Each structure stands twice: as structure tokens, then as C-alpha cells.
Amino acid sequence: MKRLAPLLIVTVAVASMLFGQAPNQAILRTPAGDRVITIAKDAGQTLFAADEAMAGLGGSVSPDGTGFRATLNNVVAVFGPESRFAVVRDELIEMPSPPALVDGRPYVPWQFFQGFLGKAADQEVSWDPIGRVLQVRPAQHTVVGLQLSVANIQGISKVVATLSGPADYSIIKEQGAYTVRFKTPIKAPFTEQAYDDPYISKVKFSGNDLRLELKGPDIGADAYKLENPIRVVLDFRRVAAGSVPLPTVTGSRAVDAPGIRTIVLDPGHGGKEVGAIGRNGLLEKDATLILARRLADSLEAKLRTRVILTRTDDTVVPLDQRTAIANQYKADLFLSVHMNAAVVKGAHGSETYFLSLEASDELARKAAEVENASAKGNPPQSSDLKLILWDLAQQEYLNESSRFAQAVQEEMNRATGVQNRGVKQAPFKVLVGATMPAALVEVAFITNPDEEAKLKSDNFQKLMVDALTTAIERYKIDYETRIGVIRPPPATPPAPAAAANSNKRTGT
Amino acid sequence: MRRCVVLALVVAAASGCNKPAPLSHNLNVENKVTMRTVSLYFESPDLLLAAERRSLPLPENPAGALDLVLRELIKGSANAAVPSLFPSDTAVRGAYLLPDGTAFVDLGGPTLTEGWTTGSHQELMAVYSVVQTVTANFPEVKRVRMLVNGEPAETLGGHISLRRAFTPVPSVVAR
Numbered sequence: 001m002k003r004l005a006p007l008l009i010v011t012v013a014v015a016s017m018l019f020g021q022a023p024n025q026a027i028l029r030t031p032a033g034d035r036v037i038t039i040a041k042d043a044g045q046t047l048f049a050a051d052e053a054m055a056g057l058g059g060s061v062s063p064d065g066t067g068f069r070a071t072l073n074n075v076v077a078v079f080g081p082e083s084r085f086a087v088v089r090d091e092l093i094e095m096p097s098p099p100a101l102v103d104g105r106p107y108v109p110w111q112f113f114q115g116f117l118g119k120a121a122d123q124e125v126s127w128d129p130i131g132r133v134l135q136v137r138p139a140q141h142t143v144v145g146l147q148l149s150v151a152n153i154q155g156i157s158k159v160v161a162t163l164s165g166p167a168d169y170s171i172i173k174e175q176g177a178y179t180v181r182f183k184t185p186i187k188a189p190f191t192e193q194a195y196d197d198p199y200i201s202k203v204k205f206s207g208n209d210l211r212l213e214l215k216g217p218d219i220g221a222d223a224y225k226l227e228n229p230i231r232v233v234l235d236f237r238r239v240a241a242g243s244v245p246l247p248t249v250t251g252s253r254a255v256d257a258p259g260i261r262t263i264v265l266d267p268g269h270g271g272k273e274v275g276a277i278g279r280n281g282l283l284e285k286d287a288t289l290i291l292a293r294r295l296a297d298s299l300e301a302k303l304r305t306r307v308i309l310t311r312t313d314d315t316v317v318p319l320d321q322r323t324a325i326a327n328q329y330k331a332d333l334f335l336s337v338h339m340n341a342a343v344v345k346g347a348h349g350s351e352t353y354f355l356s357l358e359a360s361d362e363l364a365r366k367a368a369e370v371e372n373a374s375a376k377g378n379p380p381q382s383s384d385l386k387l388i389l390w391d392l393a394q395q396e397y398l399n400e401s402s403r404f405a406q407a408v409q410e411e412m413n414r415a416t417g418v419q420n421r422g423v424k425q426a427p428f429k430v431l432v433g434a435t436m437p438a439a440l441v442e443v444a445f446i447t448n449p450d451e452e453a454k455l456k457s458d459n460f461q462k463l464m465v466d467a468l469t470t471a472i473e474r475y476k477i478d479y480e481t482r483i484g485v486i487r488p489p490p491a492t493p494p495a496p497a498a499a500a501n502s503n504k505r506t507g508t
Numbered sequence: 509m510r511r512c513v514v515l516a517l518v519v520a521a522a523s524g525c526n527k528p529a530p531l532s533h534n535l536n537v538e539n540k541v542t543m544r545t546v547s548l549y550f551e552s553p554d555l556l557l558a559a560e561r562r563s564l565p566l567p568e569n570p571a572g573a574l575d576l577v578l579r580e581l582i583k584g585s586a587n588a589a590v591p592s593l594f595p596s597d598t599a600v601r602g603a604y605l606l607p608d609g610t611a612f613v614d615l616g617g618p619t620l621t622e623g624w625t626t627g628s629h630q631e632l633m634a635v636y637s638v639v640q641t642v643t644a645n646f647p648e649v650k651r652v653r654m655l656v657n658g659e660p661a662e663t664l665g666g667h668i669s670l671r672r673a674f675t676p677v678p679s680v681v682a683r
Contacts, residue, residue, distance in 0.1 A: 067607030080607040087606065094658055098604070273666055276627035284627065319662060338667075341627025343591035344551055351629065424679075426632055429662055429669035442628055 026132040028056045037134070040107050045097045046127070047107035048134065057117070057136065061106065068099075068106045075120035079108065086112055088119050110134055122183065141184040146210070148203065150195050156330075157199040157236040159212060159221075162229055169232060171223050178221055180210040180232060199236040212236075222435075224324050235328065259485045260476040262306045263299060264326035266336040266430060267292035271316035276341035278452035284339040285314065287455045291443060292337045294461060298469045303476060319429045327435050333404065333472065334438035336430050339446040339455065348451055349418035351442040352409040354401035355394050355432060356425035400437035403478065408441050408471040415467035416444075437475075441468065540568045546577050549640040549681070550585045551593055551633050556682040557640050560585055570646045574603035578613060581641050593634040595619035601658060603642075609650030610673055611642050615664075616657045624665035631665045632680070639674040640681055651675050 026048065028035045035056040038049040050070060051061040059072030067080030079086035079099055086093040086108075093115030099108045110127040117123040117136060124139045145164035150157065167184035188205030195203065202213040212234070220239035225232055267288040269275035275284025289311070296307040308329050310322040317325075326334045340351060394401070405423045412418075431438045443464055444451040454460040544566045547559035562580060566573040578600045584592040599617040606612070624631075639652045651673035655661065661670050 064607065078606070078608070084602070084604055085606070085612055087610075269666060273623065274625050275666065276630075277625055284625075319666070338628055340629050341631075342551075342555065342629045342633075343593055344553055344555055346553075347555055347629065353628070426628075427669045427672065427674075428628070428667055429671070430667075432669055432671075440628070445629075446627065447630075 023132070026134055028053055028134050028136070030057060030136045031138070039132075040100070040102055042100050042107075043097065045109060046129065047097075047100055047109060048113070049102075050099070050106045050108045050112070053113060053134070057113075057121075059120075070116060072116065072120040075116075077112075077116045077120075079106070079112065086115065088116060093119075143185045143187050144182070146186045146188060148189055148210075150197055150200055150203065152197055152199075155198075155237065157197050159200065159203075159234045159236065161210060161232045163231070164229075166230060171234075173221075176214050176217050176219075178212045178214070178223075178234060180212075180223075180234075182208040182210070184208070186210075199238070222327065224327070226321055226324060227318055233324075233328075258483060259480045260303075260305060260332045260472075262308065262329055262331045263333045263335070263472065264308045264310060264329060264331040265292045265296055265299075266310040266322045266326075266334065268336060268338040268430075270311050270314055273316055276339060276446050278446040278455075279449050280452055282446055282452050282455060284341075284446055287339045287443075287446060288337045289314070291461060291464060294465045295337070295468050298465050299472060302469055303473055305476075320433065322430050323433045323438075326438070327433070331436050333475070334431075334434045334436055335404075335408070335468070335472070336428070336438075336440040338440060338442050339444060340442035341447045342445055343447075346448065347445045348448050349421050350409065350412035350416060350444060351421050351424060352405040352412065353424050353426050353428055353431075353440045353442070354405040354438065355398065355434075356427055394431060394434050394438060397435070397437050400479070401431075401439055404437045404475045405439040407475040407478070408439055408468065411467040411471035411474070412441065412443070412464070415463050437479075541565050542568060544573075546580070546645045547641065548577070548581045548585075549637045549644070550590045551637070552590075552682055554682065555629070555633075557633065557637055557680055558682040559644070560587070560590070562586070570648055571605040574605060574611060574613075574642065574646065574649075575600055577641065577645055578603050578638065581637065593630060593637050595624060605646075605649065609648060611646070611649040611652045612655060613638055613642065613652060614655040614658055620656055620664060626665040626667075628667045631663070631667045634664065635668050635670075635674065636677060636680045640676055643676045 024038055024040060025036050026039045026046075028037045037052040037056060040047045040049075050068065054061045054070050054072065057072060059070060061068055061070045063069075064078060067078060070077045070079070070086075075088060077086045077088045077093065079093075084095050084098050086095065093112060095109045095111045095115075097109055099106045099112070101107070110125060113134065113136070114125040117125050118139065122139045123136050126135045127133075128135065142165065144167045147162045149160045149162075151160075152158070161180065163186075165184075167182050167186065169180050169182045172179040172181060186205075186208055188210075190203075190205065192202065192204045195201065197215075199215055199219045200212055201215045204211040204213070214236070216238075218238055219236055221234040221236045223232070223234045267285075269285035269288060271285070273285065275288070277283055292309055293312070296309055299305050299307050308325065308331065310325050311317045322336070323334070340347070402423065409421075409423045413421075428440050431440060444455055446452050446455065542565070543563055545561050545563045546566075548562055549557040549559055552558035564576065564580060566576055582594055582598050582600055584590070594615075595617065597617040597619050598615060601614040601616045602612075603614065604612045626634075635654065638654065642652050643649050652675075653660075653673045654664070654670045656664070656670075663670055
């Protein structure tokens with residue numbers, strides 16, 4: 001067959017020259033051999049008969065409403081004649097032009113196969129327009145370097161795999177072991193190593209698998225990814241049979257007791273991400289940092305809480321890293337501090353938000369689908385699973401987040417005497433994925449020159465810090481009363497513990 | 509190709525396009541242009557989205573009309589006193605409709621590309637001005653996903669997640 005292929009191309013080329021018409025065929029070249037498929041031209045773009053090509057690749061194409069679905073290895077791509085984008089699960093494949101219909105059959109640009117086969121079969125696709133060959137071959141990955149660290153900090157065993165470049169991965173959980181399966185070849189630092197750690201007994205590298213063997217069946221992990229450099233992090237701790245994390249039994253530290261013990265404050269923006277800008281030049285990133293620092297001092301002084309800031313200086317912290325820091329420190333409360341902006345003149349006052357998500361039924365259904373696919377031996381793509389679970393994380397806390405946001409908004413209104421703008425819900429990126437009650441407060445409109453001037457004043461900052469401290473204290477008492485922790489607020493605030501101050505730092 | 513066809517009809521130049529006959533069987537529908545009054549949503553002084561009516565020549569096919577309506581939205585209000593929610597250099601790169609009712613709106617332009625410095629309220633209103641305008645004028649659109657420069661983006665300006673599709677939120681719209 002291989003010897004036939006060049007002959008076929010020559011034949012097509014000669015036929016093209018002889019008859020002077022555009023040939024409507026191309027070669028689909030796969031590791032299994034060559035196959036002739038029908039092509040068409042539309043507005044200078046070569047399009048390929050999707051059904052013929054997918055059949056040649058071992059997949060299929062079927063109608064789906066007014067569009068189509070291509071299936072390969074149980075992965076489905078949905079596409080239609082009106083859109084330049086095909087959808088594979090929740091990811092997009094971009095094509096230079098939309099698919100076209102010829103006699104009711106879909107024709108697609110070659111970039112469709114490039115995107116789809118990359119996701120469904122780990123194959124690379126290239127198109128040679130001179131030779132008319134659509135070439136499909138196994139993806140050639142560059143090897144990614146990996147460094148591993150294992151450390152037990154505050155009762156959590158933190159496994160950090162630092163990567164030299166981007167790599168997709170999935171995490172497979174078994175009884176007594178976790179495996180990080182990379183889809184890109186990795187350069188392992190060692191083959192096998194034993195660890196003197198409370199939870200991790202041994203780490204093994206085999207192929208593209210990083211296998212973490214645990215010291216018991218009741219150890220579970222939270223996994224997340226950090227950028228710059230790219231790190232895959234797994235936090236191991238002892239969990240109950242129902243996979244509910246239990247407080248670690250390393251002593252009677254306040255942070256392990258139920259209730260609001262650790263609060264993460266998130267000063268919005270930072271570094272080159274300046275946020276909104278006031279008419280007289282005040283930057284949101286500066287106003288949020290000043291206020292969050294003062295609030296941290298106030299909370300430590302007035303409440304028995306550990307306070308962690310997601311940034312303590314003028315640096316860029318990615319949005320997902322901010323929630324990851326809160327999750328990493330097992331925070332009991334998360335408050336993101338922002339300054340508002342509006343194009344309408346005269347907008348003023350505070351606003352408090354908590355996260356809005358899709359209807360919980362749909363999310364639950366998606367999570368169930370992923371779990372079912374996993375149970376049937378079709379491990380889902382890691383990014384898909386992560387997205388769904390990440391979204392579900394805050395879902396569980398929405399009632400508490402709503403109560404917390406309500407307390408914040410009421411205290412802000414009381415302090416400023418501004419009309420109640422009410423608590424609102426919106427899909428704030430920084431709140432997605434927080435595994436604790438979480439809210440975002442817009443302290444004042446930096447775009448309103450009056451409020452911009454106030455934000456610079458010590459008196460107004462103190463007023464806001466006091467209002468937020470009261471709000472957090474109110475919520476803390478309310479929550480701890482409801483969960484049965486009898487801990488009325490102390491009549492005289494205790495002096496801040498030295499340990500608490502030393503904990504006030506970013507999570508990186 | 510589509511732009512060429514639409515343009516040709518608008519200027520009533522029958523021989524405007526010399527390209528070979530297109531493959532899509534939907535072209536007859538796509539070609540038909542009629543005047544239509546659409547509602548464009550801008551922010552009112554009470555900080556809610558309010559409709560402004562505008563008559564436009566639009567293809568009857570919603571997939572062809574989507575990006576034209578969005579370009580009108582981004583141009584801003586006809587009333588100079590109504591401020592624009594988007595940066596003035598924002599471009600609508602395209603808008604696409606999937607069979608399942610998901611509209612993809614692809615925005616670009618220097619400010620959105622390099623980093624928009626804005627606050628939550630403005631960003632939220634900008635996002636929902638697009639969602640409200642698209643869903644109010646095209647009943648076949650059930651949800652809207654926004655892209656920046658053809659790619660899924662985290663946010664437009666650091667606040668509102670674009671990772672999932674938006675459905676209309678009545679509470680941000682003036683009654």
C-alpha cells in the first residue's frame with residue numbers, strides 16, 4: 001500500500017493536469033495505511049468529507065440536531081455548518097472557516113481533525129496541499145522535566161511536582177495510592193524512593209506515571225495546579241470513610257478546631273494588573289492592598305483568627321492561585337477586597353457579591369457523567385474533571401457565602417449610610433473553587449471622585465476596616481452558634497499571638 | 509464569503525461576488541436581508557441595562573445577523589449622554605451560533621488584548637449587555653459564551669469568569 005500511495009498522488013496530479021479541473025480527492029495517510037477521501041473547495045479553503053475521514057480513522061460522524069457529532073475513542077466533537085468552532089466536552093476546536101454542507105454531508109477544514117485527534121487520540125495532523133496528503137501520526141511530545149518535593153507542613157503532606165513545561169495529566173485514585181498520569185513524556189528524577197513521611201511511603205516513576213504509595217487506606221488528597229512555574233500539587237491528609245477531611249490530630253492548635261479560625265483576605269489585582277483607576281489616579285490594586293493589610297491587623301487584634309493575605313506586596317497573583325491559597329491553608333472564610341468602577345457618573349456605595357453558578361442539577365449531572373465514564377474504564381480528560389469539581393467546590397458553600405455576604409453588606413451600609421445596594425450574585429473568577437464560605441466586597445467606587453478621595457483618607461479606611469471586622473465577627477458568632485461551638489466573643493480582645501502574626505503571609 | 513454575500517445584497521449589486529457557487533444549502537436563507545428593529549442594551553443612570561431600539565438591515569439567518577447586531581452594540585448608544593460599557597477600541601471579531609443554542613461571541617481589540625483596567629460593576633454590565641442583547645434579539649440563542657481573540661479567556665478585566673456560558677439575568681435589566 002505504501003508503494004501505491006505515491007503512484008496515486010502522481011495519478012491524481014496528472015489527471016488534474018490532463019483534464020484541467022480541480023480533483024476532488026485527497027489521501028488520508030494514517031499509520032494503518034492510505035485511503036482516498038473526498039475533498040471540496042469553498043472560498044479558497046480546502047474542506048474534507050468528515051464522514052469519510054472519520055471512518056478512515058476508526059470513528060464515525062452522525063447528525064445531531066442541525067449539526068453533527070463526530071465520535072472517536074468515545075470522545076465526541078459537536079460541530080455545525082454555522083460555526084467556526086467545534087466543541088469537545090468543554091473545550092473548543094477553532095477552524096479557519098465553518099464546515100460546509102454538500103448533499104447533506106459535512107465538510108470540514110483539516111484543522112478540525114488536528115484539534116479533535118489531538119484530544120481524542122493523541123495524534124498530530126498535518127495537511128500537504130501540494131501532495132494532497134492529510135497525514136495523521138502519533139503526537140511527538142517534547143519531554144518535560146520534573147522535580148519532586150515531599151514535605152509535611154501543619155499536618156498536611158504536600159507533594160509538589162514542578163514541571164519544566166506544560167503537560168496535561170489525569171489523577172487516578174486507588175486504594176492506598178494516587179497516580180498522576182501525564183499525557184506528555186516526562187523525565188523522571190528517579191525511579192523509586194521511600195519517604196519518611198506520615199502519609200507518603202514511597203514514590204515511583206514508571207513511564208509517564210508518577211505513583212504515590214500511601215501509608216493507609218484512609219488518606220486522601222486535594223490536587224491542584226499552580227503556574228509560574230507549572231506545578232502539580234497534591235495535599236494529603238487523613239480522611240474519614242466518607243472522604244470528609246478531618247482535622248489533623250497534631251495537638252490542640254486553634255486552627256484545627258471547628259469554627260472560623262483561619263481567614264484568607266484577598267487584596268484584588270496587583271503588579272501590572274492594576275484594576276480600576278480613579279479619575280485622580282488612585283489605583284485599585286493599591287487601595288485594596290492598604291485596606292486588606294489594615295483589616296488583617298484588625299482581625300488578628302479583635303478576633304482569635306489566623307489571617308493570611310493572598311498577596312502582601314505589589315505583585316501579580318493569578319486568580320485561580322488566590323483561591324488555591326485559601327484552600328491550601330484550609331481557610332474557614334475567604335474575602336476578596338475590591339474597589340468598584342462604573343461608567344455612569346455618580347455611582348457610589350458598597351456592593352457585596354457571592355458566586356453564582358449554573359443550576360446545581362446540571363452540575364451534579366455532569367459530575368455523575370464523568371464519574372460513570374470513569375467507572376466504565378474511560379478515564380475523563382483531566383481538565384474536564386477539574387472544571388466540574390472546581391465549580392462544585394463553592395456550590396457546597398453557597399448558603400454560607402450568602403449569609404456572609406449579607407453580614408458584610410449590612411455593616412458596610414451601616415458604616416457609610418449609603419442606600420442598600422444589596423447582596424448580588426455573579427460568576428466571579430476569584431470565588432470559583434473556594435472550598436469555604438467566600439464573598440467579594442466592592443468597598444467604594446474608585447471612579448467616583450468623592451469616594452476616590454475618601455479611599456485615600458485614614459478616617460474612611462478605618463471606618464471600612466471596622467465595618468468589615470464587625471461583619472466578620474458577626475458571621476463568625478452566627479456560624480459558630482449554629483454549629484454548636486459555644487464561643488461567645490471575648491469581652492476584652494486578647495493580645496494577638498506571635499504565632500498568628502508569623503502566619504500572615506502569602507501562600508506561595 | 510458570507511460578508512461578501514451580505515455586502516453584495518445591501519448595495520444591491522447582483523454581480524458583487526465573482527467567487528464560485530458556495531456549498532452551503534442554507535445560502536438562500538442567509539442571503540435574504542430585511543430591515544429589522546433590534547434592542548441594544550446600554551447602562552442607564554440607575555445602573556441597570558436599558559434597551560435602545562435601532563433599525564438595521566439584517567440577514568434573516570440569525571447566524572448571519574448576530575455579529576452585525578453586536579457591532580452596533582459596541583458602536584455605542586446614539587445618545588451621546590449614554591456612556592459606552594466597552595473600551596472604545598473593542599472589536600467584534602465574529603459571532604457564531606451552535607445548533608444547541610449556544611452563541612459564541614468573539615471580541616478583540618488592543619485594550620481587551622493587553623489588559624482592561626476596570627472594576628467589577630462595569631465589567632459585569634459589559635458582559636451582560638452582550639448576553640442581554642444577543643438573547644433578547646435572537647430567541648434561538650439560549651446561552652452565550654464569550655471569547656477573546658478567538659480563544660477561551662479567563663475574564664475580560666480580571667473579575668467575571670468567561671469559562672462557562674452565560675444565560676440572561678433579569679435583575680440587571682431595567683423593567
